[in-house]
Amino acid sequence: MAMALFVYDAEQYIGTLSLDAPADAGITFSPDFFVTSNPNLSVKSVWASSLKHFQLVTAMVLANMLSRTLARRKTNPERDVRRSLVLHLIEEGQHACGLEASEVEALCDNSFNYIQRLLCHPTVNTAVNAMAAELEQQATLSRERILYFLIPLSRL
Numbered sequence: 152m153a154m155a156l157f158v159y160d161a162e163q164y165i166g167t168l169s170l171d172a173p174a175d176a177g178i179t180f181s182p183d184f185f186v187t188s189n190p191n192l193s194v195k196s197v198w199a200s201s202l203k204h205f206q207l208v209t210a211m212v213l214a215n216m217l218s219r220t221l222a223r224r225k226t227n228p229e230r231d232v233r234r235s236l237v238l239h240l241i242e243e244g245q246h247a248c249g250l251e252a253s254e255v256e257a258l259c260d261n262s263f264n265y266i267q268r269l270l271c272h273p274t275v276n277t278a279v280n281a282m283a284a285e286l287e288q289q290a291t292l293s294r295e296r297i298l299y300f301l302i303p304l305s306r307l
Contacts, residue, residue, distance in 0.1 A: 152178050152211040152214055152215050153165050153168060153178065153282075153297050153301065154214055154269075154275070154278075154279055154282075154301060154304070155210040155211045155213070155214035155215075156207065156210075156211065157298075157305075158210075158266075158269060158304060159206070159210050162301070163181060163183060164181050164184040164207070165180070165181070165294050165298070166179030166180045167179045167291060168286055168292045169290065169292075170286060170287070170290045170291070171290050188201070198248065201247050201248045202248050202250075204247070205243065205248050205258075206258060208243070209240055209259060212236060212240065213236070213262050213263050213266055214266045214270075216228050216232065216233070217267055217270055221267070221270050221271070233263070237255070237259050240255055240259055241256065274304065274307060275304055275307070278301060278303055279300075281300055282297065282300035285300075
């Protein structure tokens with residue numbers, strides 16, 4: 152998930168990673184990630200901000216699934232697992248941004264393909280595996296330590 156934020160130019164939202172945290176709190180985000188919309192902004196600006204946030208969430212969910220299946224199982228995710236995630240993302244995209252199912256599916260396909268290509272790249276694979284290994288040893292990684300592993304990706 153941190154890798155997705157980094158490659159989508161949203162590293163400012165990365166907080167910490169922790170294996171000791173409850174299941175739904177393994178990654179923390181900076182407070183800016185949760186900023187609500189300013190009521191003085193135009194509807195277009197609010198929608199664009201909501202769309203960007205939804206794209207980041209989509210990328211993080213897909214990166215989490217892909218990194219687990221590609222890195223650990225050395226295979227692509229099963230079709231039903233991917234479809235289940237997409238169905239949940241369709242619901243979220245409709246709620247958060249008013250997107251149609253076909254728009255969410257296209258966004259998911261683009262993100263899935265991009266992240267899959269990234270994770271198959273040797274430099275990205277090495278960085279993600281090194282970060283995962285250190286996370287297993289330390290149980291928690293600070294923002295600075297996460298960025299230490301991800302900064303080399305900016306040269307790709």
